Amino acid sequence: MTAIDLPLVTRETAAVALGSAPDAACCGPLTRETISPADAETFARRLKALADPVRLRLVSIVAASEGHEACVCDLTEPVGLSQPTVSHHLKILTEAGFLSRSKRGTWAYYRLVPGALEAVAAPLVSV
């Protein structure tokens, strides 16, 4: 990338050599809008709720369960963690909008929120 016929190789002069404006620098101007800090914050919060091996397994088990729902007592054993820990993860997934909770009797049933996973995947493919 060294400069053509110029003594000092700066990113500015290199950009000039490439035909861009002097203040275009190495990376040039942005060709489109970038994500706003606020949007990045909310999107990261949603991704972070999924970015845990235990929570991914919980989502997978709920999705694969008959009727697409599962209660805590059936999730704690396949995951191999204590009941409070499983409830903690389920709360995170629920607050992030991936699971919904409905209590029937003494049991709490969690089920997938339709379209929630697709909604978090969509921005990734359109980057």
Add this chain to the structure above:
Amino acid sequence: MTAIDLPLVTRETAAVALGSAPDAACCGPLTRETISPADAETFARRLKALADPVRLRLVSIVAASEGHEACVCDLTEPVGLSQPTVSHHLKILTEAGFLSRSKRGTWAYYRLVPGALEAVAAPLVSV
């Protein structure tokens, strides 16, 4: 858990009352395969690399840059963080396979790895 056909209301007897098989319980059997612990671990690691507002902005800026590449010096200002911190985030994104690094002169140019974001989004829509 308690036995079947006992006066105590267990999830088994509740399932019977609902017309399901006795061992169907509340969540019933799994209707398909669930993610393996190992796959959940690697997938969570990839998601975790993206689950940060700063790293999402870095990816967005690189993707929107002319030529689809950007060097560290141009990324540190719009993000508003120190250069070591930006380099740290870029390393995480690179090790996760989302960015590639090519050094030309004293500058390090980062660009998006084609298909990397789509690859991490695909498993989400197919759950």
Add this chain to the structure above:
DNA sequence: TTTATTCATTGACGTTCGTCGATATACAGA
């Protein structure tokens, strides 16, 4: 009411994460 069961919450602990300043490394120009 008493007992038993399911689940959520609390408090604590060790680990990981995000950030910075300081320093090291690599490269280009003089």
Add this chain to the structure above:
DNA sequence: TCTGTATATCGACGAACGTCAATGAATAAA
């Protein structure tokens, strides 16, 4: 060579995270 610039690495700090035992809240049967 020496100087300046761009980037990576190191060490440290506070914050956030994952986990558990203990406890609390709610429900149902006896």
